[in-house]
Amino acid sequence: MSITxxxxxxxxxxxxSPTLARALKQIEGVKYVNIRVEEIDQKTTSIIIFIxxxxxxxxxxIVEVLDGNNCALHSVDEVTIQDD
Amino acid sequence: MSITxxxxxxxxxxxxSPTLARALKQIEGVKYVNIRVEEIDQKTTSIIIFIxxxxxxxxxxIVEVLDGNNCALHSVDEVTIQDD
Amino acid sequence: MSITxxxxxxxxxxxxSPTLARALKQIEGVKYVNIRVEEIDQKTTSIIIFIxxxxxxxxxxIVEVLDGNNCALHSVDEVTIQDD
Amino acid sequence: MSITxxxxxxxxxxxxSPTLARALKQIEGVKYVNIRVEEIDQKTTSIIIFIxxxxxxxxxxIVEVLDGNNCALHSVDEVTIQDD
Amino acid sequence: MSITxxxxxxxxxxxxSPTLARALKQIEGVKYVNIRVEEIDQKTTSIIIFIxxxxxxxxxxIVEVLDGNNCALHSVDEVTIQDD
Amino acid sequence: MSITxxxxxxxxxxxxSPTLARALKQIEGVKYVNIRVEEIDQKTTSIIIFIxxxxxxxxxxIVEVLDGNNCALHSVDEVTIQDD
Amino acid sequence: MSITxxxxxxxxxxxxSPTLARALKQIEGVKYVNIRVEEIDQKTTSIIIFIxxxxxxxxxxIVEVLDGNNCALHSVDEVTIQDD
Numbered sequence: 001m002s003i004t005x006x007x008x009x010x011x012x013x014x015x016x017s018p019t020l021a022r023a024l025k026q027i028e029g030v031k032y033v034n035i036r037v038e039e040i041d042q043k044t045t046s047i048i049i050f051i052x053x054x055x056x057x058x059x060x061x062i063v064e065v066l067d068g069n070n071c072a073l074h075s076v077d078e079v080t081i082q083d084d
Numbered sequence: 085m086s087i088t089x090x091x092x093x094x095x096x097x098x099x100x101s102p103t104l105a106r107a108l109k110q111i112e113g114v115k116y117v118n119i120r121v122e123e124i125d126q127k128t129t130s131i132i133i134f135i136x137x138x139x140x141x142x143x144x145x146i147v148e149v150l151d152g153n154n155c156a157l158h159s160v161d162e163v164t165i166q167d168d
Numbered sequence: 169m170s171i172t173x174x175x176x177x178x179x180x181x182x183x184x185s186p187t188l189a190r191a192l193k194q195i196e197g198v199k200y201v202n203i204r205v206e207e208i209d210q211k212t213t214s215i216i217i218f219i220x221x222x223x224x225x226x227x228x229x230i231v232e233v234l235d236g237n238n239c240a241l242h243s244v245d246e247v248t249i250q251d252d
Numbered sequence: 253m254s255i256t257x258x259x260x261x262x263x264x265x266x267x268x269s270p271t272l273a274r275a276l277k278q279i280e281g282v283k284y285v286n287i288r289v290e291e292i293d294q295k296t297t298s299i300i301i302f303i304x305x306x307x308x309x310x311x312x313x314i315v316e317v318l319d320g321n322n323c324a325l326h327s328v329d330e331v332t333i334q335d336d
Numbered sequence: 337m338s339i340t341x342x343x344x345x346x347x348x349x350x351x352x353s354p355t356l357a358r359a360l361k362q363i364e365g366v367k368y369v370n371i372r373v374e375e376i377d378q379k380t381t382s383i384i385i386f387i388x389x390x391x392x393x394x395x396x397x398i399v400e401v402l403d404g405n406n407c408a409l410h411s412v413d414e415v416t417i418q419d420d
Numbered sequence: 421m422s423i424t425x426x427x428x429x430x431x432x433x434x435x436x437s438p439t440l441a442r443a444l445k446q447i448e449g450v451k452y453v454n455i456r457v458e459e460i461d462q463k464t465t466s467i468i469i470f471i472x473x474x475x476x477x478x479x480x481x482i483v484e485v486l487d488g489n490n491c492a493l494h495s496v497d498e499v500t501i502q503d504d
Numbered sequence: 505m506s507i508t509x510x511x512x513x514x515x516x517x518x519x520x521s522p523t524l525a526r527a528l529k530q531i532e533g534v535k536y537v538n539i540r541v542e543e544i545d546q547k548t549t550s551i552i553i554f555i556x557x558x559x560x561x562x563x564x565x566i567v568e569v570l571d572g573n574n575c576a577l578h579s580v581d582e583v584t585i586q587d588d
Binding site for chain 4: 352353357358361367368369370371372373376393
């Protein structure tokens with residue numbers, strides 16, 4: 001079973017997207033991370049994150065990593081759970 | 085044989101989509117759940133749910149889980165039944 | 169050999185689409201049924217039905233099941249016959 | 253070798269598309285028939301026919317079956333001949 | 337190695353497209369011919385021809401067949417040469 | 421390893437595209453050539469060339485063949501290098 | 505595990521895209537480089553670079569090669585990390 005989240009997130013200019021992607025990839029069970037920049041403002045960057053992991057991947061754990069990188073979850077746009 | 089429903093649903097802000105998706109995934113025979121946020125209003129969120137299960141998956145059972153999560157089924161937009 | 173019909177149908181609000189889909193799926197030789205809601209009016213719902221079966225699937229038999237569910241065939245939009 | 257025709261045809265309301273499709277499918281060597289309704293007028297229906305057969309499938313034979321069903325070939329929009 | 341031409345051609349109403357397609361298919365080494373009608377005028381029909389053959393297929397040979405069918409090559413819109 | 425170039429090129433009306441394509445295909449290591457006509461002016465034709473070869477395919481060699489056919493490289497629009 | 509970057513970069517007219525692509529391809533672990541020209545101005549060219557490598561491919565190393573070719577990284581538009 002795998003779970004995929006599409007998240008709308010506000011990121012400060014630092015850390016950059018590759019650093020944030022590597023941090024998210026290190027969460028246990030995560031197999032895929034994609035970060036796409038949507039809009040760059042003066043102090044923040046709007047990003048869309050796709051993150052896929054196994055059954056145990058919890059939103060709380062993702063938010064914890066986002067918080068640790070000064071990012072704020074704006075909304076969960078999509079979630080998919082499927083058998084392998 | 086499998087059956088797939090596309091449902092238009094009104095959800096309060098709580099529970100969030102991942103929680104609702106996990107609840108729907110636990111219905112017997114369900115193999116796939118996808119929840120996409122369409123529109124966020126002051127008190128409710130319009131969501132589209134795709135849910136696929138085996139032959140025995142009944143709409144009544146899905147509605148029961150939606151009710152238990154304070155969600156209201158607005159309409160069944162699409163249904164597909166096919167042999168495996 | 170298989171035959172696929174795309175049908176434009178008027179349905180009363182009852183039975184709902186899943187009930188109608190299960191009734192159509194029970195016609196002998198039917199392998200696939202898809203019902204998509206196009207427009208919901210006060211008393212009726214416009215639906216598009218895709219139904220695929222083996223060579224023996226006749227339009228008359230489909231119309232018989234539609235009639236039995238108080239649905240009216242508006243038009244046959246597409247038909248495909250192909251060797252397997 | 254196979255040959256595929258895309259034909260623009262005028263059909264009276266009777267016979268209906270499934271009947272015409274079955275008649276075309278019975279031409280020797282025909283493997284695939286698809287009829288799509290483009291426009292319904294008061295007395296006629298504009299349809300697009302895709303028909304694929306083996307090397308020996310002649311347009312004359314198709315027109316003969318169309319004539320026998322009171323249909324008029326308006327134009328040949330596309331033809332494809334290819335080795336298998 | 338194969339070569340594919342996309343040709344913009346003016347055709348009189350006779351011969352019809354299927355006849356022209358069969359004539360082009362008989363050129364040595366031709367594996368695929370597709371003729372699509374673009375526009376029908378009073379005396380001529382604008383057609384697009386895709387024709388694919390092996391390495392030895394020359395444009396001159398194609399033009400010879402077009403000439404023999406009273407068709408005029410207007411332009412070569414695309415050509416592709418690739419190893420198999 | 422293979423390299424693919426997308427080139428924007430000005431071509432006189434002679435040589436025609438098939439002749440130019442065959443000349444480019446004869447460069448050592450070239451596996452694929454596609455020439456698409458973009459615009460035909462009074463004296464020149466704007467063409468887009470896709471050309472793929474193995475690691476040793478140099479732009480200089482391509483330009484040499486273009487020069488030899490009286491064509492002028494206007495710009496390199498895209499280049500892709502990938503492991504096989 | 506592989507990592508893919510989509511980068512928005514300003515390039516002087518020299519070096520040309522193929523030269524830059526070959527330089528990026530020589531970074532250790534890089535498997536794919538694609539450079540697409542977006543806009544050509546008087547002194548600079550806006551390009552989009554897709555570059556994919558194995559886990560060890562760092563943005564710093566890419567920027568080092570861009571610097572060495574007088575190119576400036578404008579923004580990281582997208583980054584993807586996935587298990588093989």
